[in-house]
Each structure stands twice: as C-alpha cells, then as structure tokens.
Amino acid sequence: MRIxxxxxxxxxxSSGTKVNRVEKKQDVKNADKLEISSEARDFQTILNAxxxxxxxxxxxxxxxxxKIESGTYSVSAKDVVEKLIREYxxxxxxx
Numbered sequence: 001m002r003i004x005x006x007x008x009x010x011x012x013x014s015s016g017t018k019v020n021r022v023e024k025k026q027d028v029k030n031a032d033k034l035e036i037s038s039e040a041r042d043f044q045t046i047l048n049a050x051x052x053x054x055x056x057x058x059x060x061x062x063x064x065x066x067k068i069e070s071g072t073y074s075v076s077a078k079d080v081v082e083k084l085i086r087e088y089x090x091x092x093x094x095x
Contacts, residue, residue, distance in 0.1 A: 067073035
C-alpha cells in the first residue's frame, strides 16, 4: 500500500499534539525542613553508647584464662546443656 499525501497525514497527527507550558514560580519562600523525633535521638544516643563499648571484656577474659591455667575453672554440665538447647531452639526459629 502506498500513501500519497504524506504531508497532510503528518499535519493531522502533529496538530493534535499541542503542548501547554507551565511557568515556574520564582517566589519560593518555604525551605525544606528536617525534624528528628525524640525517639530517634534516644536511639542514636543508645547506638553511640553501644558502639563505644568494647566487644571483648578483657578483665573477664583474663580472669577465665587464669582459672583455666590454674585448673580451677569448671563449668557445670547442666549449664552447658541448657546453653546448647537454647542455641538450638534459637537456630530452628530462624528457619
């Protein structure tokens, strides 16, 4: 099929696509604001406190090391089993 009057068809399609332009307002008086809730401030304070505490308590580690070296360190079997069961239950909840 051959279209003879291409210019007329182009004018029909292009006449229906008028663009309405919107002018920008120059008088912008409101500035962006950021407000942090008191809960977020408290959370940040707690987070900073946690970050500042060491992961390893050296005094506890040294105390246990000295007990192990001297042969006086003992853990009850009941405590070990309870800890293993607690850890197992916690891992099974994740899956």
